[in-house]
Amino acid sequence: MLKRVKEKFDLHPERLIADTAYGTGPMLGWLVERKINPHIPVFDKSGRSNGTWSRADFEWDAENDQYICPEGQELKQFRRNYSDPNRRPTGQGRTKYRALKLTCQACPSKAKCCPNADARSITREEHEDARQVARDIAKTKQYDISMKLRKKVEMLFAHLKRILGLGRLRLRGPCGANDEFLLAATAQNLRKLAKIFPAPQQTRKA
Numbered sequence: 173m174l175k176r177v178k179e180k181f182d183l184h185p186e187r188l189i190a191d192t193a194y195g196t197g198p199m200l201g202w203l204v205e206r207k208i209n210p211h212i213p214v215f216d217k218s219g220r221s222n223g224t225w226s227r228a229d230f231e232w233d234a235e236n237d238q239y240i241c242p243e244g245q246e247l248k249q250f251r252r253n254y255s256d257p258n259r260r261p262t263g264q265g266r267t268k269y270r271a272l273k274l275t276c277q278a279c280p281s282k283a284k285c286c287p288n289a290d291a292r293s294i295t296r297e298e299h300e301d302a303r304q305v306a307r308d309i310a311k312t313k314q315y316d317i318s319m320k321l322r323k324k325v326e327m328l329f330a331h332l333k334r335i336l337g338l339g340r341l342r343l344r345g346p347c348g349a350n351d352e353f354l355l356a357a358t359a360q361n362l363r364k365l366a367k368i369f370p371a372p373q374q375t376r377k378a
């Protein structure tokens with residue numbers, strides 16, 4: 173759809189508003205790559221239900237390619253010094269960062285962090301940078317406005333479906349669908365106009 177809009181109208185959106193279904197890593201990565209700000213809630217399953225610290229409680233240190241745990245310790249992908257840098261892990265795709273077993277064993281917060289493991293590990297998903305871009309956007313005022321705009325549009329579709337009965341189309345083919353949606357949208361706009369400019373009240377003659 174973005175490609176078609178670009179080709180037909182030469183429009184390139186600065187931001188794209190959508191719901192969580194579009195908040196997956198590959199989708200966010202695709203958008204960020206094209207310099208489109210994703211105003212989309214991130215689809216994230218890294219939260220923990222047992223009350224222990226989740227990935228969000230660990231700070232990402234991009235410069236040193238590591239996570240820092242709430243106790244200030246480093247979680248790394250690898251600790252070996254590779255004489256040949258080409259042999260070390262590329263950091264591409266899904267990667268795992270681990271704390272040192274000795275550090276975690278002596279940590280006062282181990283019960284809150286990794287009660288059932290020798291040491292804590294964190295999985296970093298592919299497109300995590302793009303996911304972080306979306307998370308940072310979600311903290312802005314502009315994002316709150318975007319979410320309100322999204323609800324406005326969704327309410328119109330809900331109205332089309334539930335009140336105007338467009339759950340199923342009566343006419344067949346793309347032209348039929350186009351005609352039905354055009355008429356329905358016209359009806360919606362007339363309804364809006366009637367609210368903005370209500371008809372003058374007629375006074376009854378005695």
Ligand code: SF4
Pocket residue numbers: 241242243244245271275276277279280281282285286291292
């Ligand atoms: S258990 Fe390990 S990773 Fe977790 S807070 Fe303690 S030192 Fe950090």
